[in-house]
Amino acid sequence: MFPEFKIVRRQRPVTIAVESSSFSRPAANAAIEAACDGPVSLSFASGGDVLTGCYDGRRVRLEVTTGSRRTSHASRRHGRVGRGATRFALTLTGTMLTALTCQHGAWVARARVDLTEVGIEPRDESWLARLAAGHEGSAEDVRSGAFGQLGLRDIRVVTYADGSPFREDDGTLLLTATSAGPGFFPTAHTSVWALDPVTYDLVHRGALYFRRDGLVYGDHATHLVRDGDEWLVTTSTWGGFKAPDKADPSKPWNPVGVTIARSRADLTRGEHVLDSTPLALPTDGLMSVGVWDPHVLRRDDEWLVGYVSARKYFDFHTVLASGPRLDALRLRAARTDRTATEGTTLVPLGGTVVVGASDGRDNPRHVRARYPIFDLDLNEVAELRSAYVTNLPWPTLIPVGDEWLHVAFDGTPHGGRLPGYGTHGEVVISRSV
Template identity: 35%
Template sequence: MSEYGIDRRDVLRGLSLLGVTGAAGLLGTTGAGASTEATPFDLHFSVIEQFRPFDLIAPRFVQYDSAVAPRQDARGTLITTGVRPRAPFGTVTVEVRRLDGDAGVVAGFAGDDAAVLGAYDAGTGTVSIEVTQGGTTSVVKTAPATLRAPFGFAVVVNENAVTVLADPTGTGAGWQPLLTERDQVRARVDLRDPAVLGKLSYAYGGRGGGSARLGRVRAGYFGQAGVRDPHVVQHADGRPFVKNGKLYLTMTNAGLGFFQQAHWAVWTLDLADPTKLEQVATLFFARDGVVLGDHAGQLVYDDERRRFIVLMSSWGDFAFNGVHIRHATTRADVLSGVHVLPTARLPLPTSVSSWDPALTKINGSWHLAFVESPAQQPSFVFHPALAAGPRGADYTDGLELVGADLSVDQTEGTIIQRIGGQWYVLASDGDARQYPVYDLRMRKLGTLDAPYGTNIPHPMLVRVNGSWWMPTFNGTQYAEPVLGYGGHGDFILMRA
């Protein structure tokens, strides 16, 4: 897949104008250890792996499979499975083996008198998205399509966006979106509302006057069209989590559309084979009466209080009217399974928007690096900042601004890391195409020697097995002509 060379500033400017219990025993660690390098500037990075994670259904999060479920006749009938996700991020895939006459296929979410479905009609040669409320059905969008059986058919829900895809190869390796719609769906139903989603379940079936022969049907939590914003899961003192030779990290799972369609997940990276990247947890967040896919955050395990600190950015309902950092604490094992966590706004010493939190306890004092953004319209302006609290206080108490780099306005991806026994704040400057390095007073010391790709890749440095690695991402889009901006990027791993 080719790189588009997209600059986030330009894209967002245009869009804005358009209006554990037992966690200590459960989780393995690796010693931080002082490195032999004196400074970050002794590290020289190069790319060792680059690939694209892509799954319409996250492999570990399949909830329904007709191969193991009771067989049901799908001919001309909509089958509701009674199975649903806990958040509006789900997929139904259908093997279509034969369509005779004007037969069709349908999939999505349905209940007694409500449904959100995608359909293919062989008779008219169209795909459509339809919403049913109170027994009344509205077709909100259509597009021409000619699909010849056998083929794969899929409907994905990301927040309130519904996307219909087809795989002409029928192998599951050639998914391409045919149409997508969010605004017209949201005008009729809000799938983020648990009361609404709770009345629907995965559904599929045949349609029309002809005969539809369907094969295997699978449904479950949506995976990703790409990944971005990697942040290593760590202890309060900065040590990364490594268990059974696998490094734990969080990443934003790109959805089929803009930032609201993305969500957050926990992944493991096999240190013996970096191509083995596996999603092990899916995290959603409850606020303001809805469930959202807030993302771009960090997980910190506080050994002293035996709790996870969960930090994330409020991109899940972004509408060009501000972003802020939210937080929660939990004793649940958020490194596996599906979780919906209630969150609150994190009190920060700033009066403007914020995102990309990075939290570490240094010499008894919590330090939080983050992005300050005084404007998102008519264009985005953002720069790195650092706050710190009193020694002995909790991470929510008494944070004061230490400093910020006001000389830059396209810089994000803040990371706190210790290198050679010293602590640094790292960031990513999209204008200069480089990774600035700051001390704990936010004085710029220099830049990392590392390749800088498209978008604004984050400098997530982590020391494992005696080597410095940098997992990051780029701006390569998926099916941008249909889905628009937001479906990026490739996973990139560098090593010094």
């Protein structure tokens, strides 16, 4: 069904501060970094809230001032910096404030604090409207703007509504990706990238944020679709996710859902905040606690939507729905025999549509670490023969002439041990042979 694939390029475009002429931030996604040869402090300020990262040449700490209250936050294990630190950075990603140092070309998180725990909600647009960046001490070569990424994952090709790749006039392909932040999923955001199908070079083009529930979120695991003269955007609400507390089930938590947005703006460049609304994805009889990874395609007069449904966090499987409209979907099929399968992807092929997915290593033994290919009833009909790297790489398949590209990602972290899970991954590009 598909040819065999061979890896042709691995790359990881790590960027802390995406420098811009104006620091105006549309979302809680900001960074300032500087070279330093002595004590330095970097800061964000909004009204009476001042967020400061301090590096004295040996240790890193954070100071948060809100009104008359000041708190200090340091890590005993990770805050001490050895020799060789060349740059210092302060980032705001969602509600997380993080200080990092760069040593030997690698960024390492040294201190962090969740701002909601000290009474600050940085995703509020009125708070963001007053946000400014500053620095003191030995700061040189100062850069400020949006936070970039520690890694890329959840990569999808930008498509037309019929599932064919959206190409620019010179043949450049466009991708959306989850730009990993210094921590778990709420620190990430959706980014847009240009991919050269010959050199495999990636170039950052912009970012998408999502306004919902009165706040602006860095939601991700996004599919960007050109539908007529507008853009259709479906995304997963990971930006506000809070997992259930196993030790205390009574604590409040936030599930993951899927939202939809439409825009006539050029979403392939620059930063955009989109008004998103819930997309009702059917889970009849599935005992679902959450859905994510939307992928949409219109065939004739029918919409197909692939996604993931979770029985619990984290036990999840592939689902397919269809309907005459995106607000009138019905459950078509579900692979409930899986417990760690995601990245549901609809691929036009030979006059029909097939469904790709990623069987993670936590699945039953006979369906681990592989890319199954299903028909539209989710019967498995083939297996993609391509490298299955670490974590849960997706089967993002792109036709290029008579050949195919497979754009995946792995679970390699970046940023040291303090951020924990969520700083992956490296982009892995394979080509058919």
